[in-house]
Amino acid sequence: MINPNPSNAMRFRSKIVMTAAFSVLFAAVAGNFFKISVLNNKKYQNMANDQHFGSVSISAHRGSIYDSKGVALAKSATVYKIFIDPKSFKEDLDTLDKLIKKRALDIANGTYTPALDENGVDKKQLPASIDEFKTEAVNFLAIKLGITAEEVLQAIEQDSQYIVLQEQVEKPIADEIDDFFNEYGFVSVRNEEDTKRYYPQKDLAASVIGFTTGNISYGIESSYNEYLSGVDGRTISAVDSNGNALPYKYSKTYEAKEGDDVYLTIDREIQYILEKNLQKMVQDHKVKNRACAILMDPKTGAVYGMATYPSFDLNEPFKVSDQTIFEKIFAEKNITEPTGKDFKDYTPEARERMWKNKCITETYEPGSVYKVITSSAAIEENVIDIEHDSFYCEGYKKITGHIANIECWKRAPGHGMQSFQEALTNSCNPAFMDIGMKLGDEKFCYYFDAFGFREPTGIDLPAEVSGNNKTLEEMELVDLAVSSFGQCETITPMEMITACCASINGGYLLQPYVVDKVVDSDGNVVLKNERTVRRQVISEDTSAKMRNALYQVVTGNGAGNVNIKGYAIGGKSGTSQRLSETSRYESIKEKENDAIQEYGASYVCFTPADDPELILFVMADMPDKENDGYYGSKCAVPTARDILTEVLPYLGKSPEYNEQELKNLDIKVPLLKGASIDDAIKTLDGMGVRYEKIGNGIEVVDQSPMTGKSIAKDGCVYLYTEKVNYADTLVMVPYLYGCSPSVANQIINGSGLNYTSKGASIEREGATVNSQSIQEGKMVPRGTTIELEFMVNEISD
Structure with missing residues (x-):
């Protein structure tokens, strides 16, 4: 049927199309409005605020x-x-x-009527x-x-x-x-x-x-x-x-x-002691690649001091004051005669190196200190009997498949037959190669990882790196041999000291920390760091054996370890070839060249030996090689001794003297000035101290040494009973270097002076004066005390 009114149909269709179009348009507008007002409200509110408000x-x-x-x-x-x-x-x-x-x-x-001040000047x-x-x-x-x-x-x-x-x-x-x-x-x-x-x-x-x-x-x-x-x-x-x-x-x-x-957790005074003694070590031994030290609690992981020297002024952090950093860079770049442009070009790199915390951001070959870890692993795995096993050293060891012999630091004829304790005390490389072989590559790699050397320690400081060594798949027989005495692996000082903590604290690998707490402006503690155990690596029994073994290292080799009267100390030194620093050389022959070879000297020690409360690590990176001064026993050990000598009294750690130490104990001079001469003599006689009376008076008007100073047990106190001219009391300090204890004592007594000793025991065979606190030729008052450092002049790793 034909529609009688076609225009009506067209209008109807138009309405439908327009309605649909408006519906779509409305939906789009409504959707966009919803997106702006609801979904993206914050964005557009901020845009609106930006148009109405500016902010600073x-x-x-x-x-x-x-x-x-x-x-x-x-x-x-x-x-x-x-x-x-x-x-x-x-x-x-x-x-x-x-x-x-x-x-x-x-x-x-x-x-205009000016407003004048008292001087007639217009105020406005x-x-x-x-x-x-x-x-x-x-x-x-x-x-x-x-x-x-x-x-x-x-x-x-x-x-x-x-x-x-x-x-x-x-x-x-x-x-x-x-x-x-x-x-x-x-x-x-x-x-x-x-x-x-x-x-x-x-x-x-x-x-x-x-x-x-x-x-x-x-x-x-x-x-x-x-x-x-x-x-x-x-x-x-x-x-x-x-x-x-x-x-x-x-x-x-x-x-x-x-x-x-x-x-x-760091104590300013302890930190100062660390840095002061590191400075002396760096200067005395001409250390090329900085030095570092860490003092911490082996039971908790709290760090009492962590030092890198040379340091830099935090108020002027962009100023490079240490020229040895530039010297190290130029040596690496083979720049023999640096120009002003070279200094300018390498200043950014020098700054970066200066800012680094050497304790956690740089790795080194640990050397013989690592024997602590090899020993701990071998004892834990029962692969050695520390009471009955023996190890032979002829000064070197031949490793199957390796071209050259691997030498002991004490070359032929070597150490001969040794017990485990003797091998550890002697720091014998061939003995520890044998121990490493007994342990095997699989167990060696297991304990390398277990003691935390392939991972950061987790200390709460940025940019920490981790150590490295051959994996089990990569490790060959020669790698296992040299790793056993710390020459193949590279680790950080912080990894080394935390691993040593685990060896002596019952076997617990801890997470070290330098922040004790964080406190908000209202005094509320918002963060508190405490002891965190990462894992137990060895048993309590193995740890106890290691404490005793390292204590025996110190008592058996007092010349090459820290010996402080009244304190039981365990420790181990290390001297390593810094082969990672010669990695730019291609051939083994070049890397082993004595002319380019550099060394790392280190020492770790703890006290009290039976229940450690403090552990100290000291390392000098690339000390001068003159007179074998690069050995850990000659470079790091004296520094560690001087640090502990100051730190222990500061922390209130009282000495406990053994019978031998009591016999040779220094004597503190009492207050005698102002007393009658008879009373002064009676006091000194009661102490068993020699004296010399100067003058004919009946009262002590002056004394030397002064009250509180120490003298050796056979020293002498000078009692003045009449006023004397100061110049008349002066005597010349003698030259004492190289003297034995008996000769030094004789010379000092004959000079009218006193002395105290440090370093190697004066009872030890071969001990001689290595340094004196007052330079020879200086004029000092009669009775003055000179501190003498004794050493046994033998090389010890």
Whole structure:
């Protein structure tokens, strides 16, 4: 049937099409509205806020870093950020210009009445012209802020409402700038409170504390930045319909939240003792590649001191003050005559090396200290009988499949037949190659991993690296042999000391830490670090055997270990070829060349030997080879001894003398001045101390040595009963180097002096004076005490 009215049908279809089109359009608009108002609400709200508000960040006051006793190591001081609002500055200039012109007109008309001060000077002086003021203001800001006048002019001409002229401006200068512009009612030049980081102890513990500047941060400043940094505040300012910020006075400031304070396990005094003695070692032995030391609690993993020397000033972290870093770089690059351009080109690399914490970011061959680990593994696996097994050394060992013999540090005829204890005390390489073979490559690799040498220790410091050695699949017979005495593997000092902790603390591998706690601004502890056991590596029984064995190493070889009267100490030295440092040479012959060969000298020791509370590691990387001074026993051991000699009394660790030590105990001189001569003599007789009376008086008017000084048991105290001329009491210090204890004693007594001893026991055969505390030829008062260091002049690994 034909539709009688075709136009109606067309209109109907048009309505349907239009309705559908509008429906689709509406759905799209509605969907987009939902997306904007609901799904992306935050994004578009921020965009809207950006059109209505401008904001400026306010740095939070960074938390402080303290040592274990609360001594500040890093603090933030209040400084100021000086900024200018160029648009508002122009408005301020216009306002001032109108004031200047109005005053000039008032003066011309005679209608201006000045407000004079007591000196007759107008209190409300104005510049002669706006141009003169602008020039004066630009020069004033340039001088006060240490920038150029051109920089100030460029800032003034910017089309902006916020330009920073200078940051970290001290308060006196910020106040001067405020006063200058407030005098004329300017609101366009202002300051914001900011913070400046400074380090009161300068270079102390620099590689541990680290620093923060811009996007660069190291050490604690980096690893605990989340706590230290706090939350920045913000100043919000309104903008007009054209997007221009309204004057800065129309703003709201949201204060910053202060950062938390960090308290270290490190003690400033202990840290100073470490660094002071490392400095002496580096200078005495001309160490080329820095030195380091770690003192920690072997039961908990808490670090009492961690030092790298040379260090750097945290307040001037970009200044490379240690030239040996450049010398090391130039040696690696084969630059024999460096130019000024070379120093400039390699300064960034020198800085990076200087900033590194050697204890955790650099690896080295451990040498004979690793024999502690080989011994622990072999005892744990029962592959050796430490009471009955014996090991023969003829000065070298031939390894099947290896071209050359592997030598002992004591070349032919070697150590001969030895027990396990003798092999450990002698630090015999062939004996430990035998022990390594008994252990086998599979077990050796297992314990290398178990003691944590192939993984970071987890210490709470950034940029820690891990050690390396051949895997089980890669290890050949010769690799196992040299790894057994610490010459194939490379590890970090921190890995070495934590592994030694596990050997002596019952077998527990701990996670070391340098931060004790984090405290917020209200005094609440928000983080507390405690003992963390990673795993148990060896048994309590094996650990006890290792403690005793290492104690016997010290008592059996006092010349090559730390011996301090009154303290039971266990320890092991190490001397390693730094083959990883000669990796740029291609052939084995080149790498073994004595001319280019470098060494690492190290020592680890602990006390008390039966129940260790302290463990110390000292390492000198590439000491001078002259006179065999690169051996651990000659380089690292004296430094470790001097460190413990100071640290133990500081920590209140009282000495407990054995019978032999009591016989040779030094005597502290009592207070005798002011006493009658008879009473003084009676006191000294009761102590068994020799004396010499000078003068015919009845009262002691002076004494030498002074009260509290120590003298050897057969020393002499000089009692003055009459006033004497000081010059008449002076005697010359003799030359004592190389003297035996008996000869030194005879010379000193004959010179009217006293002495005390350190180092090797004076009862030990072959002991001679290695150093004296007062230089020969110096004139000193009669009775003065000289400290003599005795050593047995034999090489010990």
